[in-house]
Amino acid sequence: MQSSGAASLEATALPDFEGLERLSLPVGQEDVLAGADDVRVGMDAAVAVAIVQLNRPARRNALTQGMMDRLVALLAQLDRNDAVRAVVLMGTRKGAFSAGADIGELTRLTTGEAHERKFLSDLNGAFEGFSKPIIAAVEGIALGGGFEVALACDIIYAAEDAKFGLPEVTIGTIPGAGGTQRLVRALGKFKAMELILQRQTISGEELAQRGLVNRAFKSDEDVVLEAKNLAARIAAYSRPVVRMAKQAVLAAENHHLNAGMAVEKQLYYMTFALDDFKVGTEAFLNKQQPDFKHH
Known part of the structure; x- marks a missing residue:
């Protein structure tokens, strides 16, 4: 992968990102963020973790096409940046993760236009092609496309009282960003049918019991902080x-x-050629902590 390096970081504080540095897009992609703050990214360089925030709280982080375009561009940037080794995706603190697609925009989309634009394909592709771990930190609601975005991540941490659901049938459509397929794989056909066809919502606590959410946290626990701590451990x-x-x-x-x-076997054999394999095995044999070089 091409390295973007630490040169792409600007030390601009993001108020509710607890002083994280702002991560800039490379030259030629700045227009993706121009005039918009509905998708933001901060960087904790000390632990190599980026935090991406869906930031449209007045609309419960409903996803516009512009937000999806910016998210796709940011994921591409983060994947190329060797200073980033793990990502946390969050919504509004103690608010909504995302209420799904912006319905006002969706009503203006025709079948022909959806095919022509391959609507949502770039968003799915951005997550599917992302090579680094992404942890969704879900508070509040994750409905429709918001739930699908969380499902596209690698790990989900959620508040116990977070509400997940795929209510698309109530507005005359179906999930279109992988929700039906990923939910069946995660929960099985019968529970997926029930959730989708009856517009049921399910809590973070129940999803943790069913194994879809990795961990569910009580109201006095900080879901984003826990997700960031996990990302930092993985990034090490x-x-x-x-x-x-x-x-x-x-x-x-x-x-x-x-x-x-x-x-799996091919990838396993490939690790033997890495300097980090030697670092890790020698540290184990010498009962030391490994200092990985990331190559």
């Missing part, structure tokens, strides 16, 4: 090894068992 490991581990896990979704096993 070897960057190429984490990338390969993620690739191997995702192979199980897209291949039958034998093909997935072959992908």
Whole structure:
């Protein structure tokens, strides 16, 4: 991967990002962020963690096409930036993660235009092609496209009282950003049918019990901070090894068992050529903490 390096960081404080540095887009992509603050990104360089925030609280972070374009561009930037080794995606603190697609915009979209634009394909592709771990920190509601964005992440941390659902049938459409497919894989056909066809919502606590949410947190716990701490722990490991581990896990979704096993074995063998394999094994044998070099 091409390195963007620390030169792309500007030390501009983001008030509710607790002093994180602002991460700039590279030359040629600045117009994606021009005049908009509805998707923001901050960087904790000390632990190599970026935090992306959906920031349209007055509309419960309903996703406009502009927000999705900016999110796609930011993910591409973060994937290229070697200073970033893990990402947290959040919504409004103690508010909404995202209420889904902006319905006002959606009503103006025709079938022909959706096909021509390949509507939502770039957003799905941005998550599917992202090589680094993304942790969704969900507070409040994650409905429709908001739930689908969380499902597209690698790990979900949520408040116990967070509300998840795919209510699209109530407005005459269906989930279109991977919700039906990912929910079936996560919860099984019967529960997915019930949630989608009856417009049910399900809490973060219940989803944690069912294994879809990794951890659910009580009201006095800080979901974003816990997600950031997890991201920092993951970022401390070897960057190429984490990338390969993620690739191997995702192979199980897209291949039958034998093909997935072959992908895993190939990636496993590739780790033996890494400097970090030598660093990690020598540290283990000497009962020391490894100092990974990320190559």
